[in-house]
Amino acid sequence: MNQPAVKLEHVTKQIGRKTIIKDLTFDIYSGEVFGFLGPNGAGKTTTIRMIVGLMKISQGNIFIHGKSIKTEFKQAIKHIGAIVENPEMYKYLSGYNNLVHYARMINGVSKERIDEVVKLVGLSDRIHDKVKRYSLGMRQRLGLAQALLHSPDVLILDEPTNGLDPAGIREMRQHIRKLAQEEGIAVIVSSHLLSEMELMCDRIGIIQKGKLIGVQTVNEFIHSDTNQQVQFYVDKPKKSSQVIIDSLSLSNVIQGDTYIELSIIKEQIPLVCEALIKADIKLYNIKTLEKTLEEKFLEVTGGVSVG
Amino acid sequence: MANFFNLIQNENMKIYRKSATKIMFIILFALILTAGLIIKFGTHEKAISDNWKQELIAQNKQDQKVMAKMSGNAKNYYQERIAKNDYRIEHDLKPTTGKNIWNFTDDATNNLMTVIILFTIIVVSTSISSEFSWGTIKLLLIRPVSRTSVLLSKYISALIYAVVMILFMFVVSWLIGGILFGFGGLSAANLQYVDGHVFETNWVVYELKQYGLLSITLVMMVTLAAMIASIFRNSALAIGISIFLTMGGSIIVEILSRFDWVKYILFVNMDLHQYINGTPFQKGMTMGFSLSVLAVYFIIFVILGWLFFTKRDVAA
Ligand SMILES: Nc1ncnc2c1ncn2[C@@H]1O[C@H](COP(=O)(O)OP(=O)(O)O)[C@@H](O)[C@H]1O
Ligand SMILES: [Mg+2]
Numbered sequence: 001m002n003q004p005a006v007k008l009e010h011v012t013k014q015i016g017r018k019t020i021i022k023d024l025t026f027d028i029y030s031g032e033v034f035g036f037l038g039p040n041g042a043g044k045t046t047t048i049r050m051i052v053g054l055m056k057i058s059q060g061n062i063f064i065h066g067k068s069i070k071t072e073f074k075q076a077i078k079h080i081g082a083i084v085e086n087p088e089m090y091k092y093l094s095g096y097n098n099l100v101h102y103a104r105m106i107n108g109v110s111k112e113r114i115d116e117v118v119k120l121v122g123l124s125d126r127i128h129d130k131v132k133r134y135s136l137g138m139r140q141r142l143g144l145a146q147a148l149l150h151s152p153d154v155l156i157l158d159e160p161t162n163g164l165d166p167a168g169i170r171e172m173r174q175h176i177r178k179l180a181q182e183e184g185i186a187v188i189v190s191s192h193l194l195s196e197m198e199l200m201c202d203r204i205g206i207i208q209k210g211k212l213i214g215v216q217t218v219n220e221f222i223h224s225d226t227n228q229q230v231q232f233y234v235d236k237p238k239k240s241s242q243v244i245i246d247s248l249s250l251s252n253v254i255q256g257d258t259y260i261e262l263s264i265i266k267e268q269i270p271l272v273c274e275a276l277i278k279a280d281i282k283l284y285n286i287k288t289l290e291k292t293l294e295e296k297f298l299e300v301t302g303g304v305s306v307g
Numbered sequence: 308m309a310n311f312f313n314l315i316q317n318e319n320m321k322i323y324r325k326s327a328t329k330i331m332f333i334i335l336f337a338l339i340l341t342a343g344l345i346i347k348f349g350t351h352e353k354a355i356s357d358n359w360k361q362e363l364i365a366q367n368k369q370d371q372k373v374m375a376k377m378s379g380n381a382k383n384y385y386q387e388r389i390a391k392n393d394y395r396i397e398h399d400l401k402p403t404t405g406k407n408i409w410n411f412t413d414d415a416t417n418n419l420m421t422v423i424i425l426f427t428i429i430v431v432s433t434s435i436s437s438e439f440s441w442g443t444i445k446l447l448l449i450r451p452v453s454r455t456s457v458l459l460s461k462y463i464s465a466l467i468y469a470v471v472m473i474l475f476m477f478v479v480s481w482l483i484g485g486i487l488f489g490f491g492g493l494s495a496a497n498l499q500y501v502d503g504h505v506f507e508t509n510w511v512v513y514e515l516k517q518y519g520l521l522s523i524t525l526v527m528m529v530t531l532a533a534m535i536a537s538i539f540r541n542s543a544l545a546i547g548i549s550i551f552l553t554m555g556g557s558i559i560v561e562i563l564s565r566f567d568w569v570k571y572i573l574f575v576n577m578d579l580h581q582y583i584n585g586t587p588f589q590k591g592m593t594m595g596f597s598l599s600v601l602a603v604y605f606i607i608f609v610i611l612g613w614l615f616f617t618k619r620d621v622a623a
Pocket of ligand 2: 158
């Protein structure tokens with residue numbers, strides 16, 4: 001029952017003499033949104049191409065609900081709905097005919113199902129227009145519709161918010177969360193933008209230069225820090241910082257108008273309080289500053305910009 | 308999983324809904340109409356007089372004289388004409404001119420087969436490579452359908468397109484021929500000369516046989532184009548090379564004709580007329596030889612095209 005929906009085992013991709021993907025191993029489970037995060041050129045699209053069988057896997061294997069995409073392609077791929085990079089459609093056909101086209105390629109997609117999916121992505125009004133007259137946002141929705149046609153168990157979206165306006169991004173996020181929570185679909189979303197991942201993912205895997213740097217839950221990701229920024233609101237900030245420097249031999253004390261800010265581990269918080277109270281300083285409030293994913297990400301990747 | 312018929316339906320939808328395809332039908336129609344109008348109004352063929360039997364007898368006499376001075380294959384043409392004239396006189400079959408519905412259909416369609424071959428090359432090349440240039444291949448190949456089936460459906464739907472075009476060409480030529488030259492000409496006899504004998508044959512069956520022979524060239528060139536398209540994934544290149552070879556094949560053959568091995572070149576073997584009512588390109592070439600050579604080329608094209616389409620990474 002607890003078989004992963006998608007399982008990557010030591011996946012490596014070489015093109016020519018270049019190793020683009022190095023030994024990726026991770027599992028994705030039904031009902032979760034897995035964020036695949038990394039700067040441009042990190043290898044997200046290449047990994048996705050291997051998961052859906054567009055590119056051969058040089059070493060290792062990928063299983064979809066236990067079926068190898070290498071050796072049981074049809075059995076594995078029927079579970080997957082995907083958009084790889086931009087959702088390119090036949091521009092001279094209507095959105096509807098594009099969906100009919102993909103519906104014909106898999107058993108059991110009825111006309112009612114097509115209408116249902118069109119409604120779900122909110123394209124009912126324009127579905128009979130030619131795709132060349134669609135905006136980028138509408139194309140993304142049509143892309144989502146074709147991916148959902150056959151009610152897949154695994155949904156893979158490569159940078160799905162590319163080119164969407166803020167409202168479109170919010171809507172896409174809601175779709176994704178709903179699909180995972182209500183329909184138990186395993187969703188893989190790639191992005192180079194952290195701010196998005198934080199809001200829609202359960203777990204995040206960070207990839208850089210073809211290597212997986214780490215997989216963590218979004219919560220862990222933000223909290224796992226050994227050192228946290230903690231602000232202590234006190235009546236005498238100047239005296240406080242002196243006390244702390246003397247008694248706890250901490251450097252890097254930031255002194256504000258009404259507070260001091262320290263970079264410490266959780267266990268040091270009571271020690272700081274004790275020292276302040278002993279020195280007869282009034283302590284009003286303690287505030288832990290949570291790092292954003294962005295800051296955390298910069299730390300993990302060694303300060304490489306993520307665009 | 309999904310049945311093959313569905314894939315053909317998809318490819319047909321993509322072919323016939325494209326405006327380029329519609330334009331191809333219009334061009335073919337326009338070419339036939341133009342040819343008809345030129346023959347109707349631009350040519351002055353002497354009408355067949357009531358005295359045609361005397362004229363044929365006179366022509367036969369003339370031909371006999373010319374033929375006496377000739378030897379070998381050159382005689383064939385005159386022998387055939389004399390035999391056909393005799394047959395007409397004997398069976399009271401008045402000759403026809405080019406301004407006859409059947410003669411027009413025959414001329415127009417045989418000449419326009421090249422156009423259909425070119426159009427089909429374009430259709431099969433774009434059908435394969437535009438999926439790559441537009442990026443739609445990424446959504447096409449992530450379905451529970453083998454790449455082999457996808458490629459085969461494209462190939463077969465292109466051949467279906469060729470058949471549709473041929474039927475369209477035949478019907479339009481026949482209608483335009485009838486409208487311009489009168490449906491009265493339908494009774495014209497189709498005389499064929501084989502092994503010294505003249506016999507009458509049904510026009511429709513005859514035309515279908517003609518198209519059948521020309522279709523060997525069509526199938527070979529379309530298969531070649533499909534192979535090039537799946538190797539290079541680039542329609543301009545596939546169309547360019549295939550059209551160049553279709554048009555320039557005979558020139559290449561001409562240049563190389565002094566070599567013995569020229570008989571193994573594709574273009575020398577595609578025209579099977581040479582064994583039916585012509586002379587083989589080189590001594591010793593037979594229908595069986597050409598069919599074998601064609602089969603070898605065909606198998607090579609299919610295997611290469613298939614390998615490149617099914618085994619290579621999709622990085623588009
Ligand atoms: N077909 C290819 N041949 C050679 N290198 C490639 C090919 N496709 C991608 N790459 C390289 O692989 C790396 C990863 O690319 P990609 O997977 O597209 O990254 P991402 O989707 O994370 O932006 C890049 O450095 C890119 O240049
Ligand atoms: Mg990418």
